[in-house]
Amino acid sequence: GAVVSQHPSWVICKSGTSVKIECRSLDFQATTMFWYRQFPKQSLMLMATSNEGSKATYEQGVEKDKFLINHASLTLSTLTVTSAHPEDSSFYICSAREGILYYEQYFGPGTRLTVT
Amino acid sequence: DAKTTQPPSMDCAEGRAANLPCNHSTISGNEYVYWYRQIHSQGPQYIIHGLKNNETNEMASLIITEDRKSSTLILPHATLRDTAVYYCMATYNFNKFYFGSGTKLNVKP
Numbered sequence: 001g002a003v004v005s006q007h008p009s010w011v012i013c014k015s016g017t018s019v020k021i022e023c024r025s026l027d028f029q030a031t032t033m034f035w036y037r038q039f040p041k042q043s044l045m046l047m048a049t050s051n052e053g054s055k056a057t058y059e060q061g062v063e064k065d066k067f068l069i070n071h072a073s074l075t076l077s078t079l080t081v082t083s084a085h086p087e088d089s090s091f092y093i094c095s096a097r098e099g100i101l102y103y104e105q106y107f108g109p110g111t112r113l114t115v116t
Numbered sequence: 117d118a119k120t121t122q123p124p125s126m127d128c129a130e131g132r133a134a135n136l137p138c139n140h141s142t143i144s145g146n147e148y149v150y151w152y153r154q155i156h157s158q159g160p161q162y163i164i165h166g167l168k169n170n171e172t173n174e175m176a177s178l179i180i181t182e183d184r185k186s187s188t189l190i191l192p193h194a195t196l197r198d199t200a201v202y203y204c205m206a207t208y209n210f211n212k213f214y215f216g217s218g219t220k221l222n223v224k225p
Contacts, residue, residue, distance in 0.1 A: 004159070032211060043203070044160065044215040093159045095213075103148065103210055107159035 003027055004096050006108035013084055013115055020080045021111045023094030029074035030096035034105060035067070038091040050077055084115040118143040118206035125220040128198075134191040136219050138204030141185040146208040149180060151189045153200040154218070160203065163189065194223045 003026040013019045023033060032051050036044040048064075050056040050071035058064045066088075068080040077096075081088055091112055095105040121139040128134040140149065148167050152160040164171055164178045166187075171178045177190040191198055201218040 006159075034211070034213070036215075043217055044154075046212065046214060049211050091157070095159070097210060103150075103165055104162045105210070105213060106162060107152075110157070110159045112157075 002098070002104070002106040004030075004094065004106050004108040006092075006094055006111050008111060009109065010112040011114070013113070015085055015115055016083055018080055018082045019084055019113060020078055021092055021094075021113075023077045023079070023096070023108055025075045025096045025098075025106075028096075028098045030077075031074065031099050032097045033071055033077040034095045034097075035069060035077075035079050036093045036095070038093060038110075040091075044093060081113065084113070086115045089113055089115045118147055120204045120206055120216050122202070122204055122216065122219045124217065125222065127222045127224060128191075128194045130196060130223055130225050131193055134189075134194040134198065134221055134223070136189040136191075136202050136204075136221065137186065138189070139186045140204070140206040143184050143206045144208070147206045148208065149178065149184075149187050150205045150207065150213070151176070151178065151202065152205070152215075153198075153202045153221075155197075155200045160215075163202075194221075196223050196225065199223045 007022045035047045038044045047062045048056045048058045056069035071077040093110040095107040118140045150165040151163040154160045166178045180187045203218040
């Protein structure tokens with residue numbers, strides 16, 4: 001149980017375009033989902049937290065107009081990188097928590113974004 | 117969140133126990149200790165968490181010192197597939213997982 005999927009697993013896009021990454025909880029309802037970014041040889045950095053039906057809460061330094069997060073249902077959250085630039089190239093990972101009584105976060109396999 | 121300190125890397129022989137230490141000397145009473153691991157180019161995997169008592173599950177054991185200032189993750193019989201970066205975190209806010217630099221565990225045949 002507790003499986004989180006991401007789509008696509010990798011994507012290449014041109015500078016200036018937008019790209020959407022989906023995160024799904026497959027066998028549980030995720031009241032809260034999280035988005036992380038990981039640059040090569042670095043640790044994961046929390047970008048934002050989203051609750052179903054609410055606006056996402058962004059960490060300091062993360063541009064909310066550039067990284068649009070939508071958590072429209074209890075099983076789906078999307079991250080859209082708008083007007084992507086080469087410095088946005090990174091490994092994007094989502095995670096999900098089942099509910100307020102649950103302590104664990106379950107992570108997706110990640111999406112490798114390359115902006116050319 | 118309490119700051120955690122881990123050694124950057126450790127080696128372990130296949131089949132032996134891997135003991136990964138974590139220092140969290142500023143941990144507060146309501147902060148849980150979590151362990152996750154990340155195998156290269158994959159999402160992190162939950163291993164175990166605890167508050168005060170030692171914990172064991174099918175993956176590992178977590179030993180927390182009585183003063184809670186440090187903990188040890190034990191993989192009882194390490195395999196090559198356990199080669200990964202292991203992250204220790206201390207938090208009371210389950211919405212705020214801040215990953216440190218972790219310990220790169222190299223399991224060698």
